[in-house]
Amino acid sequence: MKILYFFIIFPILININCQLLPPLPALNLSFLDQSLALIFPIIQNFKNTITLDPFGVTQSWTGPDICNYKGFYCDNPPNNSSATSLASIDFNGFQLSAPTLDGFIDQLPDLAIFHANSNNFSGTISSEISNLPYLYELDLSNNQFIGTFPMSILNIHTLTFLDIRYNLLTGIIPPQIFVQNLDAFFLNNNNFIQKLPDNLGSTTAFYLTLANNKFVGPIPRSIGQAPNLLEILLLNNLLNGCIPYELGLLKKAIVIDVGYNMLTGPLPCSLGCLESVEQLNFAGNLLYGQATIITTPLNEFVFSKAIQRNKHLGIEIDIRLIKFPAPKNDLPEDSERPAAAMMKEPLEQLIEECRPNCLITDMFLPWTTDSAARFNIPRIVFHGTSYFAQCVGASIKRNKPFNNVSSDSETFLVADLPHEIKLTRTQLSLFEQSGRRVDCYPLFHQSSDP
Ligand SMILES: *[C@@H]1O[C@H](CO)[C@@H](O)[C@H](O)[C@H]1NC(C)=O
Ligand SMILES: *[C@@H]1O[C@H](CO)[C@@H](O)[C@H](O)[C@H]1NC(C)=O
Ligand SMILES: *[C@@H]1O[C@H](CO)[C@@H](O)[C@H](O)[C@H]1NC(C)=O
Ligand SMILES: *[C@@H]1O[C@H](CO)[C@@H](O)[C@H](O)[C@H]1NC(C)=O
Ligand SMILES: *[C@@H]1O[C@H](CO)[C@@H](O)[C@H](O)[C@H]1NC(C)=O
Numbered sequence: 001m002k003i004l005y006f007f008i009i010f011p012i013l014i015n016i017n018c019q020l021l022p023p024l025p026a027l028n029l030s031f032l033d034q035s036l037a038l039i040f041p042i043i044q045n046f047k048n049t050i051t052l053d054p055f056g057v058t059q060s061w062t063g064p065d066i067c068n069y070k071g072f073y074c075d076n077p078p079n080n081s082s083a084t085s086l087a088s089i090d091f092n093g094f095q096l097s098a099p100t101l102d103g104f105i106d107q108l109p110d111l112a113i114f115h116a117n118s119n120n121f122s123g124t125i126s127s128e129i130s131n132l133p134y135l136y137e138l139d140l141s142n143n144q145f146i147g148t149f150p151m152s153i154l155n156i157h158t159l160t161f162l163d164i165r166y167n168l169l170t171g172i173i174p175p176q177i178f179v180q181n182l183d184a185f186f187l188n189n190n191n192f193i194q195k196l197p198d199n200l201g202s203t204t205a206f207y208l209t210l211a212n213n214k215f216v217g218p219i220p221r222s223i224g225q226a227p228n229l230l231e232i233l234l235l236n237n238l239l240n241g242c243i244p245y246e247l248g249l250l251k252k253a254i255v256i257d258v259g260y261n262m263l264t265g266p267l268p269c270s271l272g273c274l275e276s277v278e279q280l281n282f283a284g285n286l287l288y289g290q291a292t293i294i295t296t297p298l299n300e301f302v303f304s305k306a307i308q309r310n311k312h313l314g315i316e317i318d319i320r321l322i323k324f325p326a327p328k329n330d331l332p333e334d335s336e337r338p339a340a341a342m343m344k345e346p347l348e349q350l351i352e353e354c355r356p357n358c359l360i361t362d363m364f365l366p367w368t369t370d371s372a373a374r375f376n377i378p379r380i381v382f383h384g385t386s387y388f389a390q391c392v393g394a395s396i397k398r399n400k401p402f403n404n405v406s407s408d409s410e411t412f413l414v415a416d417l418p419h420e421i422k423l424t425r426t427q428l429s430l431f432e433q434s435g436r437r438v439d440c441y442p443l444f445h446q447s448s449d450p
Contacts, residue, residue, distance in 0.1 A: 029064040035077070035085040036066045039108055043069070046104040052097035052120065077110040078134060088113035092139075095119055102126040115139040117163070122146065125164075130155035137161040141186065149173045149192070154180065165189050165209065178203045188212045188233065196239070201225040201246075209233040211257070217241065219258065224249030231255040235281065239263055243282070248273045260284035292318040292354055294347065320354075322346045344371060351375050391417060396432055 031037040047061050060070040066086060067074035071094065075087035086108055097120035105114050106128030117139050124147035125140065135156050141163045148171035153162065160183045169190040175197035177185070181204050188211040196215050201222030208229060215237040223232070224246025230253060239261035248270025250256065256277060263285040274280070293303050300319060307317045322343055348371050351359065360380045361368040372379035383390055392414055396402070401412040402425045411422040 031064045032067065032074075033084040035083060035110065036064070036074075039086055040064065040066065042104060042107045043072075046098070046101075049100070050096050050098045052095070054095050057091075057094050057096070073113075075112075085110035087111065087134075089115065091116040091119055093118045096121070099123055100126075102128070105129060106131060109133070111135055113137040116141075116143065118142045120144055125150035125152075127152040129153070132156065134158055139163040140167065142166040145169060147171075149177075149187075153177070157181075160184070162186070173197070175199050183207070183228075185209070196220050198222060204228055206230045210237070212236045214238055219244050219247065219263075221246045223247060226250065229253050230276075233257045234261065235259040237261050241265075243268055243287070245270045247271065250277075251275045253277055255279045257281040258285070262286055264288070266290065288317075289357075290318075292320055292350075292356070294320050294322060294350060297321050297323060320350055322350075347371055348374065351377075392421060392423075393432070396423075396428065402428060402432075 029037070029040070031040070043061060043066065047058050050058055057070040060068070061072075066072055067084070071089055071091050072086060073088040073090065074084050076083055077085045077087070087110055089105070089108075089111065090113070092115050094116075095118065100123035101116075101121055102123065103126075105111060106126045109132065111132050112134045114135065115137065118141075120143065121140070122144035125145055127150065129135065129138075129150070130152035136158045138153070138156075138159060138161065142165070145164070145167040147169065149164075149169060151174060153159065154174060154176050157180075160181060162177075162182055163184070163186040165186040165188040167190055169187070170192065172194040173187065173192055178197060178199050179202050183205060184207040185203065185205045186207070186209040188209045190213055192210075193214040193216070195217035196210070196219065198220045199222060200220045201224060203226050205226070206228045208226075208231070211233040212235070215234070216239065218241030219234065219239060221244045223229075223244065226232075229250050232250070232253060233255070235257045236259070239258065240263060242265030243258065243263055245268040247256065247258075248268055251274070253274060254276050256274070257279065259281040260283065263282070264287060266289050267282065267287060271280070293307075295303060300321060303317075303319055307319065310317070323346075343365075344367060347368065351371065352375070355375075356377060358378045358380055359368060359372045360382055363381050363383045369379045395414050395416050399415045401415065405412050405425060408425040411424050414421040414423060
């Protein structure tokens, strides 16, 4: 979709020397077109309500040459090609303050475009704007509008672009807005509080932004039917329930962001069908995949308590136990028979049965790499120490910077880290210093090898 901004500014044919004319009344001014004479007092009245104009744009709003006022653009109206009237207003970034737009834009009958991003207009949005027969772009974003969603917008059948984000609007948005022929609908950063309407998927919009409000309830399943959606932003609301399978039907969507809600459940496999997606965000939700924890009987209670805590959130985690033949003790006493040999077979039986996508195991279970490889799945290693410590250790092992200093107290730099980390030889363990493999650490070395 393209949003075309079409400003045709008509050359002013009549040369009026403003200085020679009295400023008011309008009767004595010579206007390019009768329609401009009619809106002259409306603009002047609005100008008188402006309380702040930091860039002095309203200084140009004098005299009959309305088409050259800063922010005002003329064109011939659709129903009379020989007339000239006010077709569009672009106040973007003017930072004007006024208590209301009532009596202004709703009284400009030929207005097709009104853009007022980043001003300080307040009050409610006039219900009279539905009287504007040609209005197709309305941008009131980043102002101080209060009140509820302006229902009169539902009666502007020509509207294709509606941007009311960054205001103080509250209440609910009417479901009918989703059957209006909008190309773009932005209402993020307001205070709308409601369940998302079930007919949301009826929208013809290419861009739909509902982020940073207080929408609750599930993402409607109808979303999959939205024919045009390229970007849908639902982040930072209070949405809950599972992510609907139908989200994966948005074949054209490039950006889907439902982050920072309270969505739960697993990611639907339909997401694999998103053909065009470039940004997909589910962060900050309560999602889970099906997980199974494998442990030994004595450790079961450690996990079962935590699992129990999350059950009410609908998070189901299985525990499976690997039993040892040793009757009294958990792990085998018999040091001649390494635990690995005894656990490998039952673990692989479980992998065979559960068919996981990956295996996450403790660093001291290096042999599980082979088990994972047998089933062609990755093994992710869990290290109790921090990632930082791992990086320092790996760098020292690789670069042996301790060989480069003349005393135990001289510092050396740990290479390849984003920050400058300095150590002395005395801060290293013996086996790190020697670079040798100390006999009591074979398992450690095995587990830290890639
Ligand atoms: C309009 O302008 C004429 C001179 O051009 C002047 O004589 C007349 O008083 C003005 N009328 C008003 C209502 O100001
Ligand atoms: C169209 O506009 C011109 C210029 O304002 C006007 O003279 C003419 O009467 C209008 N035509 C109709 C059909 O209203
Ligand atoms: C054109 O439309 C405007 C706005 O609705 C209206 O005021 C005007 O009378 C119409 N003119 C013609 C010639 O239809
Ligand atoms: C908007 O107006 C409020 C007071 O009504 C003022 O505090 C604020 O600084 C204004 N913002 C801008 C961008 O002018
Ligand atoms: C050892 O010191 C030299 C000279 O200071 C330096 O160029 C080299 O990078 C150092 N090597 C290591 C492994 O730190």
